[in-house]
Structures are given as structure tokens and as C-alpha cells.
Amino acid sequence: MGSIWVTLLFISSIMVVDGGVGIPRTIDGPFKPVTVPLDKSFRGHAVDIPDTDPLVQRTVQGFQPEQISLSLSTSHDSVWVSWITGEFQIGENIEPLDPEKVASIVKYGRFGRSINRQAVGYSLVYSQLYPFEGLQNYTSGIIHHVRLTGLRANTLYQYQCGDPSLSAMSDIHYFRTMPVSGPKSYPSRIAVVGDLGLTYNTTSTVDHMAINHPDLILLVGDASYANMYLTNGTSSDCYSCSFSNTPIHETYQPRWDYWGRYMETLISSVPIMVVEGNHEIEAQAENKTFVAYSSRFAFPSEESGSSSTFYYSFNAGGIHFIMLGAYISYNKSGDQYKWLERDLASVDREVTPWLVATWHPPWYSTYKSHYREAECMRVEMEDLLYTYGVDIVFNGHVHAYERSNRVYNYTLDPCGPVYITVGDGGNREKMAITHADEPGNCPEPSTTPDDFMGGFCAFNFTSGPAAGKFCWDQQPDYSAFRESSFGHGILEVKNETHALWSWHRNQDMYDIAGDAIYIVRQPDKCPPVKTEG
Numbered sequence: 001m002g003s004i005w006v007t008l009l010f011i012s013s014i015m016v017v018d019g020g021v022g023i024p025r026t027i028d029g030p031f032k033p034v035t036v037p038l039d040k041s042f043r044g045h046a047v048d049i050p051d052t053d054p055l056v057q058r059t060v061q062g063f064q065p066e067q068i069s070l071s072l073s074t075s076h077d078s079v080w081v082s083w084i085t086g087e088f089q090i091g092e093n094i095e096p097l098d099p100e101k102v103a104s105i106v107k108y109g110r111f112g113r114s115i116n117r118q119a120v121g122y123s124l125v126y127s128q129l130y131p132f133e134g135l136q137n138y139t140s141g142i143i144h145h146v147r148l149t150g151l152r153a154n155t156l157y158q159y160q161c162g163d164p165s166l167s168a169m170s171d172i173h174y175f176r177t178m179p180v181s182g183p184k185s186y187p188s189r190i191a192v193v194g195d196l197g198l199t200y201n202t203t204s205t206v207d208h209m210a211i212n213h214p215d216l217i218l219l220v221g222d223a224s225y226a227n228m229y230l231t232n233g234t235s236s237d238c239y240s241c242s243f244s245n246t247p248i249h250e251t252y253q254p255r256w257d258y259w260g261r262y263m264e265t266l267i268s269s270v271p272i273m274v275v276e277g278n279h280e281i282e283a284q285a286e287n288k289t290f291v292a293y294s295s296r297f298a299f300p301s302e303e304s305g306s307s308s309t310f311y312y313s314f315n316a317g318g319i320h321f322i323m324l325g326a327y328i329s330y331n332k333s334g335d336q337y338k339w340l341e342r343d344l345a346s347v348d349r350e351v352t353p354w355l356v357a358t359w360h361p362p363w364y365s366t367y368k369s370h371y372r373e374a375e376c377m378r379v380e381m382e383d384l385l386y387t388y389g390v391d392i393v394f395n396g397h398v399h400a401y402e403r404s405n406r407v408y409n410y411t412l413d414p415c416g417p418v419y420i421t422v423g424d425g426g427n428r429e430k431m432a433i434t435h436a437d438e439p440g441n442c443p444e445p446s447t448t449p450d451d452f453m454g455g456f457c458a459f460n461f462t463s464g465p466a467a468g469k470f471c472w473d474q475q476p477d478y479s480a481f482r483e484s485s486f487g488h489g490i491l492e493v494k495n496e497t498h499a500l501w502s503w504h505r506n507q508d509m510y511d512i513a514g515d516a517i518y519i520v521r522q523p524d525k526c527p528p529v530k531t532e533g
């Protein structure tokens, strides 16, 4: 790497240093909108990792565990361990494995002591079936989910998973539990990524993320991109462009196994919390959808009272996270909304001052791609999130980075959330580059809704500089910073009022941030709704 190049990077980027001197704070805003010009030297095509790459090949035998991952339950004392045993099948005459054949056992203990505790969970298989001539069916290996309970806060544990009766136990893995929930207690670093896929750019994102040592990872939808493939393993960077005549949107489910294998190194020791994106829809026979998503990941759904894999909540130290589903009913009479009302009402801001919400398609994005696509969801849910004083919203879907000024109902508002889009994880689809406010790039309103979200709500603005129009004619005031580049973000909540957010581009050195801001809460100026503690 040339030193000139390094020097240039240091000049054009922000070093995240102790004390964060010079890093702006949201209370000094709203800020004038910034668009970072496209870095043309990093425009290379994102290429999928092929099935021949050792990163994605099966390295275990028989019923030995693979694709091991962790996710959190609702509080520090409980964690989910997930893994897969046995081989998937794809083709004709596939025969689902019997999930009862292999036990779901985790042996664990505190680091430095003996592995003397055991938890038993459940197992399942899922199939992806296509009742169409020439298409191949898939059935998964046995997927295991085990919930560990009674864990101490902020403590390093060691564990092995598998079936001891088959001599099929994994190596020892390690994880640290979240700190106890309280206003002075936070995980050090939470990584936020979206729209990862499984390309060589994804590995760059994940490498950068791993070097930042997150305690927890949020994946805001669109994981494997298995739906860029036909069932015969042929793929394209644009499914609808290349395969416009298929009887159903096909997928190649082995890509999920490849994804699970590649991610294992990181997520067998760092918990990952996933919420569904449109690439997880994966329609199949009998109108089933989201089956791989709902089967492969463990979610604290029962624990958080939702009973749905599509929306749930959990605490990580003094932060309450709400994960919302954009591709199921979000309207006021639906189950999700009612659950959200109950969940928000039960949050005690004395214990978890920070309230963070995530879902896949952004409400506030200024890119042409997916512009105002989730407007019906915004109209339905924004008031509720605002009323309860949500501090930060993370989204993906748009393949670029953007951070908003505090905004509510398209109006700058010091008590509105900061919206951050990080759909730039490195998947093989096009990066979002075009802005809706550039001449000639405002989409025709009728083309903007997403079929899977339903409705049309994106009417022309009635006030502000864009009144009477569908798009602004310059970067909108609610957009503080935008850049089209691959990367990931890190949230470091410092105390009740200050959180440092930084965004890290794949083309930069690890300790450099392309964007950094202190997100500052003002509980006195913007009092959150009081709830029964």
C-alpha cells in the first residue's frame, strides 16, 4: 500500500480517537446536507464467492455441528446457540432428514472453569419446494436451537454444541454475555450491517467489522442473497433482468449453507440479531415465505411476547432494541402494531434509556433506489415511535450509506430519531448511487411502492421546499450525510446521553471512520413517555 494513498485517506476521513475531539454532536445540528462524491476507484463489481471456495465448503463429517451461531435472548442472562447437522439435499426425490435423529445439546460453563452445565433445545428441518417442471427442491440439514439460561452478566463463557451420544460435539467456542441492563451499563461496540450477501466485498466488510471487535452484531435484513440464483445454481446480478420468465422467483438454498459456514467464525462467538429483508421472502409451494429465515435463525420472539420471527425486542445493557417487520402487516389493527404498543409501553427508560429501532426498508432515504417505498409503513408507525422517543433507527435495503438529521414527519425536529441506512454490506446487486433530487432522477410516484408492502402512500409533499413535488431539487434538509460505498457501522453508547456512531468504509484502514457523530439524547428537552417502572 503506497504511503501517499494512506496520507490521502487520513486527510479525507475522520480518525476516531479517544475523546472524540472534533466529532460533531447531533445537538449542534441540524447540519447542512453533505454528499460525498463517488470514489471512482472503488467501483469494482461485487462477485459472489463460488461454491468451490474453501470459505463456504463443508468441513465436518457426519452429524458434526456446522454453521454455529449465537443470538441474544431478551436480557443478559440468556443466549441462543444455533447450528446445523447432516447434509442438505437438492434435486429430485429428496428425503427430509428426521430432526429427532440428532439431539440438540449445549454443554457450557464460565471461562476458566469446567464445562459443567448443559442445556437441551429443539431441532427442525425445512424444505424449499417448487411444484414446477424442471425446478429442483431443497431440504436442509437438521437445524438446532438451544437457549442457555441463568447466565451472569458481562461474563465470558465457553461452550460446545452437538450430540454427545453420537460423539458429534463441536470444538469449544467462547462468547461474552451482555452487561446488565442499567443507565450506566452498555456493550462497548455494536456493529450494524445490512444487505451483506456473500461476495468478496462481503468478506471485506466482515473483516473490517471483526477487527472492530463488536460485542454484538445487528443485521438489518438481506443476508445470503440465495434468491439471485435459479435452483440449478445459475445466477445473475439482477434476477428479474436475467430470469424474467421463471414461474416463481427461484432460489438456490445451498447459498444459505455457504453463508452460515462463512459467517461461523465470527458469529459463533459474537451474537448476531437479524431482522428480515426482502431477499428473505423466498416464495415457495403453498405460498410459504421466509422459511429459510424463520428456520435458520433463533429469535427472542416468545421471550419478548411477539411469538413471531418477524418482529421482536431485546435489551443489550441500557439499550432496548426493537426489530420490526416491513413485509408483514404493520397497520394499526394488525398484531405487529399491537405488540409494538405493548412493548414500548413496557420499556422502563430508567433502566434502558436508549431506544433503538430497526427494520429493513428505510423511511428517510434520498437515493433514487427504493425512494419512498416504505411510505405506508411510515404513515402507520412513525407517530408511535416518535411518541415513545425512539433515539436511533437503523435500516438497510438501499445499497449505500446515509445518516439523517433528527426528523419527524419529514420535518426537522430535535426530538425525532436519527435515521441511519447501512444497506452497503457488499452484496452483488448494484450499489445505490443516483439521488432522487438530481435533475431527471425523481421517480414517477406510481412506480415507487413495493408489491410486498402494499398500498400507496407516497403523495407529493404539501409543505417545505418540495411542496407540490415528489422530490426535492437539492439534497433534502433531513439528509445530513450520504455516500455510496461499502462498509459497516459501529455504535458505542457511552452513557445515558451520548452515543458515538461511526461508519467504516471497506476501502479505508480499520481505525478510520468515513462518518462519525455523537448522537446525543436530551431527556429533559424531549421527555420520553413515562411508563410504569
Ligand SMILES: *[C@@H]1O[C@H](CO)[C@@H](O)[C@H](O)[C@H]1NC(C)=O
Binding pocket: 041, 042, 043, 044, 045, 046, 200, 201, 431, 485, 486, 506, 507
Ligand atoms: C469490491 O471488491 C473488489 C475486489 O474484490 C474491489 O476491486 C472493488 O473495488 C470492491 N467494490 C467496492 C464498491 O468496494
Ligand SMILES: *[C@@H]1O[C@H](CO)[C@@H](O)[C@H](O)[C@H]1NC(C)=O
Binding pocket: 091, 092, 093, 094, 129, 130, 131, 132, 135, 136, 137, 285
Ligand atoms: C418438488 O416438490 C413439489 C411439491 O411437493 C412437487 O410438486 C415437485 O414435483 C417436486 N419436484 C421435484 C423435482 O422433485
Ligand SMILES: *[C@@H]1O[C@H](CO)[C@@H](O)[C@H](O)[C@H]1NC(C)=O
Binding pocket: 230, 232, 233, 234
Ligand atoms: C439453468 O437453467 C437456466 C434456465 O433454464 C439455463 O439457462 C441454464 O443454462 C441452466 N444452468 C445449468 C448449469 O444447467
Ligand SMILES: *[C@@H]1O[C@H](CO)[C@@H](O)[C@H](O)[C@H]1NC(C)=O
Binding pocket: 286, 287
Ligand atoms: C397462493 O396465492 C395465490 C395468489 O395470491 C392464490 O391464487 C393461490 O390460491 C394460493 N395458493 C395456495 C395453495 O394457497
Ligand SMILES: *[C@@H]1O[C@H](CO)[C@@H](O)[C@H](O)[C@H]1NC(C)=O
Binding pocket: 329, 331, 332, 333, 334, 335
Ligand atoms: C390491516 O392488517 C390487517 C391484518 O393483516 C388486515 O386484516 C386489515 O385489512 C388491514 N387494514 C388496513 C386498513 O390496511
Ligand SMILES: *[C@@H]1O[C@H](CO)[C@@H](O)[C@H](O)[C@H]1NC(C)=O
Binding pocket: 383, 409, 462, 463
Ligand atoms: C405529517 O405531515 C403531513 C403533511 O405536512 C400532514 O398532512 C400530517 O397531518 C402530518 N402528520 C402528523 C401526525 O403530524
Ligand SMILES: *[C@@H]1O[C@H](CO)[C@@H](O)[C@H](O)[C@H]1NC(C)=O
Binding pocket: 442, 460, 468, 469, 470, 471
Ligand atoms: C407530483 O410531483 C411531480 C413532480 O415531482 C409532478 O410531476 C406531479 O404532477 C405531481 N402530482 C400531483 C398530483 O401533484
Ligand SMILES: *[C@@H]1O[C@H](CO)[C@@H](O)[C@H](O)[C@H]1NC(C)=O
Binding pocket: 494, 495, 496, 497, 498
Ligand atoms: C457522557 O459521555 C460523553 C462522551 O464521552 C461525555 O462528554 C459526557 O460528559 C458524559 N456525560 C455524563 C453525564 O457522564
Ligand SMILES: [Fe+2]
Binding pocket: 195, 221, 222, 277, 278, 279, 360, 396, 397, 398
Ligand atoms: Fe433489501
